[in-house]
Ligand code: SF4
């Protein structure tokens with residue numbers, strides 16, 4: 001049963017540690033966002049205007065990772081106040097770029113960077129939302145795209161979970177008949193191990209995929225690592241392809257660490 005009080009379904013957009021790029025993807029939807037505002041009641045979306053972070057809603061959309069000691073209590077409250085939680089973007093689904101610190105000595109980094117490290121409230125690890133509360137749906141990407149968000153909201157409002165898109169980017173690339181940049185230009189494309197959802201955006205404009213949508217289903221990371229080494233890249237360079245935006249996603253992390261050691 002809905003927790004809403006008005007007749008329209010309600011939505012809140014919450015931010016944790018992130019660059020705001022996924023919220024911008026929502027705002028940049030333009031006309032579809034105006035249509036969405038007629039279908040749902042947006043209770044909280046600080047970047048767009050409405051403010052009520054304790055609102056009880058049907059769908060809570062969360063951007064960003066858990067990175068500070070205050071995040072956990074706030075996150076639990078959002079879980080209690082929401083029927084569904086949908087996480088958007090690499091930060092919320094895998095810890096994001098900031099999870100690179102999970103492999104480093106965070107305290108040393110903070111001491112090196114800040115004149116007064118004692119004012120920094122930062123956990124040693126950046127972790128995805130699902131590590132702390134139940135998440136009903138995850139949308140990967142850096143950033144997510146508008147079609148994913150719209151179709152996910154629509155499905156949730158009908159009470160069904162959208163089909164997970166975890167095909168490899170290569171599949172989408174072939175469906176679009178894009179020329180393969182790995183075959184034709186020897187570029188270090190991550191498409192063979194990365195999930196689609198982006199519409200194979202980078203290969204469609206002639207550049208290599210850099211893995212921002214995270215691991216696909218059954219990613220053969222060993223085979224891809226060997227192929228990239230065959231292009232003449234050194235192990236450290238190949239490791240960086242895996243340890244980038246989704247460095248804390250298990251399959252990418254394992255391959256990246258194997259190559260570094
Ligand atoms: S996933 Fe990427 S675009 Fe989205 S908030 Fe994180 S860093 Fe920004």
Ligand code: SF4
Pocket residue numbers: 169170171173174178179180181182183189190191192200203208209
């Ligand atoms: S360009 Fe990349 S994503 Fe497209 S088919 Fe080639 S390896 Fe796969």
